[in-house]
Amino acid sequence: MEATDCLTMDGRIVHVRTIRPDDAPALLALYQRLSPRSRYLRFFCAGAALDAEVRRLTRAPDADHVGVLVEEGGRVLAAGSYERVGRDQADFALVVADEHHGEGLGTLLLEHLAAAARRAGITELVGDVLPENAAMLKVGRDIAPGSAGRFVCGAVRITVPTIPDDAALAAVGARDRTAAHRSLRPLLAPASVAVVGAGRAAGGVGHEVLAALRDGGFTGSLYAVNPHADQVCGMAAHPTVASIGSPVDLAVIAVPAGQVPDVVRQCCDAGVRAAVVLSAGLDRAAKRDLVASARRHGMRIVGPNCLGVINMDPAVRLDAAFAPAPPLAGGLAVASQSGAVGIAILHASARCGVGVSSFVSLGDKADVSSNDLLAYWCDDPATRAVALYVESFGNPRRFAWVARALSRRKPLLAVKSGRSEGGLRAGASHTAAAAAPDTAVGALFAQAGVIRTDTLGELLDAARVLVDQPLPAGSRLAVVGNAGGLNVLVADAAGTARLTLPTLTLPGRAGDNPIDLGAEATPEAMAAAIRAVAESGGADLLVVTFVATRANDGAAMLAALAAAVDECPDLPVAVVAVGLPDVPANIGVRRVPVFDLPEPAVLALGRAAHYAAWRREPAGSRPVLPGIDAETARDVVRRTLATGDGWQPADVARSLLGCYGVPVVETVAATGADDAVRRAAAVGYPVAVKAAAPGIVHRSDIGAVWLGLSDEAAVRRAYRAIGGALGQARPEVLVQPMAPAGVELVAGVVHDERFGSVVMLGLGGVHTDLLGDSSLRLLPLTDRDAAAMWRGLRGAALLTGYRGAPPVDTAALEDLLLRLGRLAEDLPEVAELDLNPVLAGPRGCTAVDVKLRLARVGAEPDAYVRQLTHA
Template sequence: MALDALTSDGAIVAIRPVRPADRAALSRLYHEASPESLRLRFFAAPSAASLDAEVDRLCAPESDSHVAMVASEGETPVGVASCGSPDHTGRRAEFAVFVADAHRGRGIGTLLLEHLAARARRHGIEELIGEVLPGNAAMLRVARDLSPDGWSRFDAGIVDVGVAMRDDTIGPAVDARDRAAERASLRAVLSPTSVAVVGAGHRPGGVGHETLRAIREYGFTGRLHAVNRSGATVAGVPACRSVLDLPGPIDLLVVAVPADQVADVLADGAHVGVRGAIVLSAGFSEDGDEGRRRQHDLLRLARRHGIRLIGPNCLGVVNTDASVSLDACFAPHEPATGGLAIAAQSGAVGIALLEQDLGVSTFVSLGNKADVSGNDLIAYWYDDPATRAVALYLESFGNPRKFARTVRALGRRKPVLALKSGRSDAGRRAGASHTAAAAAPAATVDTLFAQAGVVRPDCLGDLIDAARMLTDQPLPAGHRLGVVSNAGGLNVLAADTAEGAGLTVPPLTTSGNPLDLGAGASPSAFAAATAAVAGSGETDMLLVIVIGTRANDSAATAAAVGRVADDHPNLPLAAVLIGGDVRTTRLGGRGAPVYESPERAVRAFGHAAAYAEWRRQPLGRRPVLTGIDAGRARSAVRRALAEGGGWQTYERTVEILGAYGIAVLPAMTAISGVAALTAANRLGYPVVLKSADPSLVHKTDTGGVRLGLTGPDQVRRAYDAVSAAGRPGSGVLVQRQITAPVELVAGVAHDPLFGSVVLLGLGGVHTDLLGDRALRLVPMTDLDAGRMWRGLRAAPLLTGYRGSAPVNTIALEDLLLRLGRLAEDFPEVAELDLNPVLAGPDDVVAVDAKLRLAPAGAEPDPILRSLRPAELSREETPS
C-alpha cells in the first residue's frame, strides 16, 4: 500500500514498494535524467543497457536482501531508493537514491530514505551504508540529515557513509523535518492569500452565505470570491458560476455544496491551483457505507492533486493573525484574538470554546478529519509564534504513537490541554491476562497523556478554566497556593479543593493562609494584603476572592488587585469576583483570569502546577542494555508464529525472556507423578507445582497451583490435582518455592494503535482487586522506569516500610526497561504476564511467566513521516 507524505515544500507524494509494473516508468525516470545526475548516481556515464539492468534490479521481488521504494507525484515517479547486498551479519545493507532533476531540493531523497529504512528494519537491517562522490553535496546532506549520529569517511576519491536507523537516533531529526513540511503544507489552509467560497447563495442563513459573510466582515486581508449558480455578487463579494472561472490562482476553497457535488468542485479547484480545501458539507463517513466511500474517493482525489483537506462535515477554520484575519467559520460570533490554538472534532464543542472569550490564535474544526488531523496541527503550532497554548477535543486517534511523540515535543515549550471523549469502560476490549485487562484503552489514553505532559481536564468546563490559566499566565514554580479574601467560607472551599488538586496551602510567616480580610475590606486593604502575599516568596500562586457587599467597593477592589497582578508578572494570580457590579473575565494589563468560584480557580491552578512540574522534569534517555540477543529471540518468535502463535509453553517463554536478560525462576516439567517427585527431590523442598498448560492463564482460580509442598506425599497428591486442572497431557511445572518481601506483577500488553504498554503493580492473587498499577508506553526511558514504581501507592513497601529491608529498585528498573525493549522490538508480544515478581534486597525475579504471541499487523509507525492513510475503513481508538 502506498503512503502519502509531505515534501519540504508542502506538496504530496505517494511512497510505496517498487512493483514489476513500474519498469516502464522507472526506465523513463533514468533515461530522461541529465548526464550529471546519472554521473553522480553511477560514478560514470552509464550505458542504456546498464540503466535497463538497474531498472530490472529495482523491480525484483522484495526480500531480506533487496528492498526498493518509489515516490510518485500524481502518477509520475519522481524518485527511487533501494538497499541490498547485506553483509555477513545481515544487519548492514548498501543503499542508493535517485531523484529526478526537476524535483531535487524538495526533500524527496530524504523522504525515500526514511521509508526505505523503515521497510528495511522489517528485514533485520539496522544500518544503511553507501558510497557517494565528494561532489554530490545533495546526497551527502541527505545522509547527514537522516541520521545525525551517522558516520562518513573519505577513501580513494569516494565518501563512504553510514546511516544508523534506531528510532532514538533519527527521531528528532525526522520530527523537525515533519514540522517544517506541515507548516508549508497547511499555509494554504491557515494563511491563505486568496479564498473562494463555493455554494455561497443569496439566501441569508445558508451555510455558504453565512461563512462568506463571516470572512468578509472579519476583514480577510486577501482576495475573496464567491461561487454560485447565478454568478451574481453575494454580500458584496464578486461571484463566478464555476470554480474554473475564478480569476488568478486560488489558495483555499471553502466548500458548502451537497455531498455528491464536492468531488467535482475539488477536481475543478485542482485546475486553478487550489492547495487547500475546507469542506463544510455533511454526508460523508458519518453517513453510512455510501458516505464512507464518498469520503474515501474525495481524499484520494485531494491527494492526487496535492490538496490538503479540512473536514468534511466541519465548522470551519479561524486565524486571528492581523496579517490574515480569516474567519472561515459559521459559528455564531466572531472569535476574540489571543494565544490559544484550538482543534476540535465536534462542531458543538468548538462553538462552546469559541463562545468563552478565551482569545484564539487559530481554530480548526476537524470534522471527520479525513486528511488533516490533530497530529498535523500539533506540528504546525510547534513553531507558531502566535500560539502560546493548545486545546484539543478528540473523539478518536488515528496514530496515537505519533501523537505521543509530537505532543510531547510541543508540550516542552507550550501547554497542551486535551479533552478525550469515551472515558467509560463500555468500549474496553476483553483481555485474558492481568496486564491486558489493566492496559485497556481508557487507561492507555491516560498513560499516553501523562507521559506526553498533556493536561487532561475532566470536563469541558475544566478545560476552559485551565486554558484561561495556561494561555497567558506564568507557570507556577511549585505547588504552594496563597489565598486572600474577604469571605471565610469561600476560603475553606478553596483550601479543601487545593488538596484534591495536588496543591498545598501553607501557613505564611506574617499571616494566616488563607487570609481573611473581613467583609468590609477596602480596596487599599486588599491591595496591601495581596501585594504582601505576592511578594513574600512563600507562595507559588495566588488566589484573590472578592465578595461584593454594600459595605465595600468591589469594582475599585478588582482594579486594585489588577494593579498588584501587573506588579508581580512572574507570579500566577487569579481572582474570584462574586456579588457587586463587576463583570469581567480578566484583571489588570496582563489579563489575570477571573473565575466564577474558588473551586474552579483552584482546579485550574492545580492543572498549571502539574504541567509545570512535568515540564521541569528531564525526559530521560534510552539506556544501553547489555546481554540482549535479539536474533535468538527473533528465531524463537518466528518458530512460535509458524506453529500458530497463541499462549506459549513455559520453556519457550523463558527462552524469549532469557534472550533479553529477564530472569525467571527455573522450573522442571513433569508429565507423571514420579517425574514430579524426582524434580522436587532435585530442586529441594519446599516446592510449588503449577499446571504446564499454556492456555490456563489464571492458574490459581482453577486449581492449577499448589504451594508450600514439603514432602513426597504432598507432591504426589498435588500432582493429581494440578494436572487435572489443565488439558490432558500438559503435565506440571515444578519449582523451588522462594519468598521475598514484596510480590509485584509486571508485563506487557500490545495494542495495534497505541503500541505496547509496560505494566507494574502490586502482585499476587489480589492484583486485580487492589488495582495498584503504573503503565508506560514504549519506548521507555530510564526515568520512566523509576517513575513507574514510585507512582505506586505501595511504593513505601519497596523503600523499607516500617523497618523492612528495601528492595533492589535498580534491578526492578532494569527489569522494566528490558520488558520495554522486548515489547519495542517485538510487537508480536501480544500479552506478557510476570506474576508474581518477587522483589527482595538482592534481586528481582519472576516466579511465573505467561506469554501470548500474535502476528504484528500493519501498524502506524511513530517515526515514519506519512499522512493519514486514504483507506475505505480505518480502525481508530473508539470515542
C-alpha cells in the same frame, strides 16, 4: 512496507511505496534524466550499467532487500534500496532527480528505508559517499545527527542506526513540523478563498460562511462560486472555481454530498491547495476516494462534515465557519472533532475572556487530523496554548510523538469523550484487563504532557490561567483575601489540586497562610499583601479572594487588585470575586482571570503547576539495552505462528523473554508424577509445581499451583491434586525452584487495535485484580516512562522500603520494563504477555509465571517515520 502519503519540506504531498517490477521503465527514465555529474556521484563512475541497477531495484522485496520510491502525480522523483550484508547490517543507496534536490526527498527515503530495515531486524544502514557529494553528506547528517562519517577507501562511510537516538528523533520532529506548517498555510493563512455552494438566500451554510468571511474582513481575495447566480452577498458569482481565473488557495465546499466529489475534482484541476468540506453524508468509500484524489494533486482537506476554520491573525482575519459569532482574538488554538462542541468552546471561551488564535473543526478528519494541527501550532507564534476535543485517534503513536514535542513548548489541554466505552474489557490476562480503553488514553496523555480535563469547563478554566500567565516555578500556593470562609475553601481545594500551603512570614504577620485581611480590608491593604507575597519568594502561585459588601467599594478593589498583580508579572494569580453585580472575566494588563467560585480557580492553578513540573523534568531517552537478540525472537514468532496463534506453551514465552534479557525463574516441564519428582530433584528443593496449560489466568483459584514443596511426597501429592483440578490423569506441569522473596508485581504487554502495544506494571500476586493498582505506557518507552510507571503506583511505597523492609532494586525494575517495551516494539504479534508475579527484591527482579498469546497482526504505525494519516 505499506504505501503511504508524505509531505516534502516545502509542504507538497508525495507518495512513498515499495518498488514493483513494473516500475522498471520509470526508474530507468529517472536515471537517464540525471546529469553526468549526478550519475558519477551516485555510481562513482560515469558509465554505470543502468539496466543492471534497475533490475536490482525491481527485485521482489524480501528479508535481505527492499526498494522504495517517491512519486508525485505518477512521476518517480527519487528511489532507494538496501541490501543486507550481515545479520544486523545493510548497505543503502539513494538517487534523487536533479530537479528535486533540496526538497528533503533523500532524507524522507532514508527514514522509510530505516523503518523497513528495523522491521527486518537490521540495526544499521551503511552507505559510501564521495567526499564531493555534499547533498548526500547532508542527508547523512540530517538523518543521524550524532553519527560522524569516516573515510574508507576514498569515500565517506555514513552509518545510520535504524533505531534513532534522541538527536535523530528531534531532527525528524523538526522536519515534520516544517513540512506540516508549509502544507497547512493555504488552509489557515490563505491569500484567496472561494466558497463553493454559496447560495443567494440567507440561512444557507454556504451563504453564511461567505458572509462571515466578508464581515470578518478577510484580508485576501474572496470569491463566490454558484453556477445559478450572478451575485451572492453583494459579490459577483462564478460558475466554477476554474472560471475565477486567479489562483485559489482555499475552497470552502458547501454543496450536497453527492456533488462533493465532482467539486473536489474541479478544485484539484484548478490548482486549489486546500479545501474545507462542510458537507455531510459521505460514506467511507467516498471519503477515501476524495482524499486519494486530493492527495494526487497536492491538496489538503479538512472534513467532511465539519464546521469550518478560523484564523484571528489580523494579517489574515479568516472566519470560514458558520459559528454564530466570531471568537475573541487571543492565544488559544482550538481543534474539535465535533462541530457542536466546537461552537460550545468558542462561545464559552468568549464569555470567560479566553481569546482564540485559530480554530479548526475536524469533522470526519478524512485527511487533516489533530496530529497535523499540533505540528503546525508548535511553531505558530500566535498560539500560546492548544485545546483539543478528541473523540478518536487515527495514529496514537504519532499523536504521542507530536503532542510531546508541542507540550515541551506550550500547554496542550484536552477533553477526550467516550470515557465509559465498554469499561474494563474482559481480557484473558491481568495486563489486558488493566489496559481499558480510557486507561490507555490516560497513559498516552501522561507520556505526552497533555493536560487532561474531565469537562469543557475545566479545560477553559485551565486555559484562563495558562494562556496569558507565566508557568509557576513550583506548587506552593499563597492565599490572600478578605473572607475567611472563602480562604478555607481555597485551602481545602489546594489539597485536591496537590498544591501545598507554605508558612509565609510577611511584614507584620508571622506564619499566616491563608492571609485573612478581614471584611473591612481596604484596596490598599489587599494590594500591599499581594506585593508582599510576591516579594517574599515563598509562594509559586497566588489566589486572591474578595467578597463585595456594603462596606467596601467593589470597583475600587478590582482596580487596586489589577494594579497590584501587574506589578508581579512572574507570579501566576487567580482572583475569586464574590458578590459583585458585574464581574469582569479578567483584570489588569496581565489578564489575570477572575473566578466566581474558589474550587475551579485552585484546580486550574494546580493543573498549571503540575504541567510546569512536567516541563522542568528532563525529557526521557531510549537507553541502549545490551543482550537483545531481536532476530532470533522474530524467528521464534514466525515458527510459532506457522503452527497456529493463540496462547502458547511456557517455553515459547520464556524463549522470547530470554532474547530480550528479561530474567525468568528456571522452569522445566514434566509429565507424570515420576518425571515431576526427577525435575524437582534437579532444580533443587523447595519447589513449586504448577499446571502448564496455557491460558489459565488464576491457577490458584482452581488448585493448579502448589508452592514450597520440600520433598518427593509433597511433589507427588501436588501432581495428583493438579490432575484432579484439570480432570486429567497425566497433566503437564511446570516445576520451578522457589524464588527469593520480594514485592509481588505484575508486568506485561497487551496489543490494542487502536493504540498499538501497551506496557503495564502493577501490584501483583493473587490480589492483582482486586487492588487494581496499575500504570500503563504506550510505545516507545523511555527511561523516564519506566521510572514514572512504578512511581505512579498507589503502592509505590512498598518498593522504597515500607516499614523497615529493604528497598527493591528499582533500576532493575526499570530495566525490565524497558526490555518489555523493546520486545513489544519489535514483535507486534505479541497480543498479550503477562508476567505475574514479578518478584522485585533488593538485588533484582525476576518473573515467576509467564503467559503469552500470539496473534497475526499488520505492521503498527511507525512512530519514527513522517507520514500522513490514511483516510
